[in-house]
Amino acid sequence: MTAADDLTGWVAVVTGAASGIGRATAVRLAESGAHVVCTDHNGPGAADTAEAIDAAYGRGCAHPHTLDVTDADAVERLVTGTAEQHGRLDIMVNVAGIPYSRPVVDTDEADLDRVLAVNLKGVFFGCRAAARVMTAQGHGSIVNVASSAIDTLRPNVACYAMSKAAVAQLTKTLAIEVGSRGVRVNAVAPGVIDTPMTAGVPHAANIEAAALRRIGRPDDVAWAIRYLASPASGFVTGQILRVNGGTAMPG
Ligand code: NAI
Numbered sequence: 001m002t003a004a005d006d007l008t009g010w011v012a013v014v015t016g017a018a019s020g021i022g023r024a025t026a027v028r029l030a031e032s033g034a035h036v037v038c039t040d041h042n043g044p045g046a047a048d049t050a051e052a053i054d055a056a057y058g059r060g061c062a063h064p065h066t067l068d069v070t071d072a073d074a075v076e077r078l079v080t081g082t083a084e085q086h087g088r089l090d091i092m093v094n095v096a097g098i099p100y101s102r103p104v105v106d107t108d109e110a111d112l113d114r115v116l117a118v119n120l121k122g123v124f125f126g127c128r129a130a131a132r133v134m135t136a137q138g139h140g141s142i143v144n145v146a147s148s149a150i151d152t153l154r155p156n157v158a159c160y161a162m163s164k165a166a167v168a169q170l171t172k173t174l175a176i177e178v179g180s181r182g183v184r185v186n187a188v189a190p191g192v193i194d195t196p197m198t199a200g201v202p203h204a205a206n207i208e209a210a211a212l213r214r215i216g217r218p219d220d221v222a223w224a225i226r227y228l229a230s231p232a233s234g235f236v237t238g239q240i241l242r243v244n245g246g247t248a249m250p251g
Contacts, residue, residue, distance in 0.1 A: 007032040010091060012091035018040035020218050021095055024217075026038045033061075100157070146188065148247060151250050193216040194215055194216065211245060
């Protein structure tokens with residue numbers, strides 16, 4: 001570990017930490033020395049991630065919390081409470097998200113509201129709460145999880161793609177707003193990753209479409225998030241880092 005990726009003493013909040021990419025991210029941040037607040041609306045799942053971190057790193061550095069990201073007040077309380085308890089908040093990772101696949105003509109308003117509530121407003125609430133704390137303390141890194149759905153157009157995923165494209169725009173806009181106060185804001189845009197979200201999805205076409213001829217693993221994304229969270233990316237902000245095995249290469 002070098003100074004560029006040493007997170008010893010840093011404090012991180014991760015949403016969606018019970019499973020998949022969020023769980024891997026919490027583990028990798030702890031591996032680099034951070035105290036990690038593992039949050040999820042699946043409370044037992046968040047606790048399980050925290051236990052795994054403590055078992056692996058043995059420092060009591062994981063703190064589980066039940067948190068539904070659609071509850072703006074709860075997100076605000078969790079983030080400000082973390083900063084008060086630990087005296088700082090260095091990293092905020094907004095991972096929690098849900099899939100949705102249905103043609104536009106068959107999508108009702110309740111479904112649209114649910115996808116936007118979790119995937120977009122949930123990220124917005126996390127960004128807003130963290131940005132308030134981080135701009136006041138004069139430093140911090142926010143990392144959001146978008147998706148390759150912002151690049152690769154497919155039928156039936158309008159709600160999901162809309163939510164993730166909006167996350168990309170939120171990321172860039174917030175980066176401009178808070179950069180002068182020492183806060184960086186970036187996102188990852190993962191391709192297909194082997195998590196519970198994609199269990200049961202046939203992967204042959206996804207493997208064929210990737211330059212690297214495989215789908216991703218949660219750690220592929222977690223390592224990219226850790227880079228964006230750490231001093232190693234100190235001059236990187238407002239960027240959308242594709243972690244997709246080479247399926248989409250915009251620009
Ligand atoms: P996952 O289903 O394994 O994990 C998602 C986590 O979010 C779960 O632990 C779930 O309990 C939590 N969650 C859902 N709604 C929540 C809410 N309202 N409040 C708090 N937590 C909530 O899925 P995965 O694959 O790890 O997905 C993580 C993120 O990565 C999502 O935002 C997803 O859209 C994104 N993503 C995933 C890809 C994939 O291929 N797996 C590809 C591109 C993006």
